[in-house]
Amino acid sequence: MGSIFxxxxxxxxxxxxxxxxxxxxxxLAIGPAGLLGLLVILVGLGIYPSLLQRLGWVRRRGRRPxxxxxx
Numbered sequence: 001m002g003s004i005f006x007x008x009x010x011x012x013x014x015x016x017x018x019x020x021x022x023x024x025x026x027x028l029a030i031g032p033a034g035l036l037g038l039l040v041i042l043v044g045l046g047i048y049p050s051l052l053q054r055l056g057w058v059r060r061r062g063r064r065p066x067x068x069x070x071x
Contacts (some may be wrong), residue, residue, distance in 0.1 A: 004057060004065075007051070007055075010065060011044050011048050012044040012048060013041065013044075016040045019040040020033050020036070020037030020040075023037070
């Protein structure tokens, strides 16, 4: 269970902080650098569930069976 949290830290938080730090180092103001870092974090949040499925740590959702409506 701890490795899932470490993976989340590496996929979501670290790239956002690295992007923010590099943009600040390159001379971008704090506001735009923060927003772009946040954008990287949001992209990581979107990628994280599919990464867990690809690694086999979480099962894929099964399709729900169709309801029989012949009442």
